[in-house]
Amino acid sequence: MIRIASIQNLPDINSMVQDSIKLMNERGNYQWDSTYPLPTHYEEDFNKHELYVYEKGRSIVAAVTVSEDEHSEYPEISWSKTAKAITIKRLVVSPHVRGEGIADTLFKFAEQVALEKYLYYIKTDTFSKNSSAQKLFARFNYNFVEKRYVEEKNDSILYYEKFL
Structure with missing residues (x-):
């Protein structure tokens, strides 16, 4: 079941994030680390009523965070449209349940949220070494937009969009 997060869920989310960081880093993907995402990111998402949990x-x-607020660099990206969009951010799935289709369910849910808000455009991103996210985007027919190198991560961010 997917529902809006409660304040009591934040410790569980932060624990999942730490488990995911460990797994990602073991696989050579340093997209997430001790600087991102932080508990304060999820607290802000919670306070904006944009944070959802899967029970x-x-x-x-x-x-997952389903937001009308973009990441700070998004205005610099060569998106296909300038229309208002939903941004999917900070999707985390416990390593203990990966492979069960939960990320797919959350992406379907994010598209439903977008439609309910009469927003027919979705943006998201991931790092080049996050093959799981890239496969997820491909399954949902997201289009690649742009690649930007991030020196401090020694990796590139890949930006994607979808029109509903």
């Missing part, structure tokens, strides 16, 4: 039984096993 399996009585456990929180995933979270």
Whole structure:
């Protein structure tokens, strides 16, 4: 079940993030680390009512932010449109339940949220070494927009969009 997050969910989300950082880093993907995402990012998302959790039984096993606010560099990206969009951010799935289709369910949910808000444009991004996210974007027919190198990460961010 997907629902809006409660304040009590933040420790579980932060724990999932730490587990995911460890797994990502072990696989050579340093997109997430001790500087991002921080608990304060999820707290801000919660305060804006943009943070959603996926419950399996009585456990929180995933979270996603579905926001009308873009990342700070988005205005510099060569998007196809200048229209207002939904941005999917900070998707985290517990390593213990990966491969069960939860990320797909959250992406479908984000598209539903966009449609309910009469926004027919979605933006998102990931790093080049995050093959799982890239496969997710491909499954949902997101179009690649641009690649930007991030020196401090020694990697590139890949930007994607989709029109509903």
